[in-house]
């Protein structure tokens with residue numbers, strides 16, 4: 421068995437397979453399907469300061485090789501998480517990472533400071549890339565000075581591992597990656613969903629209530645791989661790759677492009693046990709190709 425340990429800033433995780441925020445609930449929803457303790461980590465559903473109702477239905481649509489969503493960060497707010505959800509999920513023998521969201525910098529700081537007090541949680545992922553909310557989210561992630569400002573502010577308020585999740589909806593992803601690294605990020609997660617839309621020709625209506633939404637699944641994988649590769653060779657901090665990972669081969673491609681760990685999103689909706697299959701497949705690939713640890717293939721693309 422190869423050594424699968426990997427690092428995200430100060431945080432060491434037992435293996436590189438994590439679940440992507442918004443696609444795995446709080447983990448409890450999947451307990452009947454898989455042994456959660458085998459995962460490297462769980463990125464819980466996006467959390468804001470105040471409760472959010474999310475966007476009106478319909479807010480999901482299937483598209484060729486992918487899906488569009490416009491959930492809009494529906495959640496009960498950080499105080500509810502601390503009181504009711506955290507006690508239940510602290511039992512998991514895996515890293516729990518909170519996906520932090522806000523409409524203002526103050527809201528991001530509020531959520532981050534409350535999470536800092538939770539012993540079990542050693543890292544947060546700052547989501548500055550949600551395309552489905554009017555305020556905040558992608559507004560921070562597509563304007564470089566705002567991305568820097570929110571990263572710096574949270575860095576000053578939060579001392580544990582700070583992951584920053586970037587939006588792919590920009591012209592030059594490397595500029596954003598370098599800017600948030602400089603602002604204090606410990607790692608970079610990418611990609612969040614690509615802005616898209618779908619239309620029903622019969623009804624002549626959009627398929628989503630919000631008209632546009634975030635595209636995920638295999639359709640986005642080539643874009644995600646390209647961005648991971650570009651960013652990984654430009655920054656010194658670890659890159660966490662995601663976007664259309666459906667099986668172990670997809671995951672291996674992300675490691676070769678330079679990702680130190682991966683997250684699995686849309687695939688969880690199709691096969692709730694996919695993360696474990698991916699983990700086993702990574703192990704098999706390393707063993708069959710004579711690698712003794714994961715780090716040997718990170719960034720090992722032969723060009």
Ligand SMILES: Cc1cc2nc3c(=O)[nH]c(=O)nc-3n(C[C@H](O)[C@H](O)[C@H](O)COP(=O)(O)O)c2cc1C
Pocket residue numbers: 440441442443465466467489491493519547550585611612613635636637638640662663664665683684685686687
């Ligand atoms: C239904 C749904 C909800 C999501 N919610 C969040 C969220 O709350 N926070 C976040 O950072 N990303 C969210 N995402 C984006 C995913 O975490 C991931 O970045 C994206 O889907 C690409 O990975 P995938 O192709 O494997 O799904 C969501 C994606 C989906 C499909």
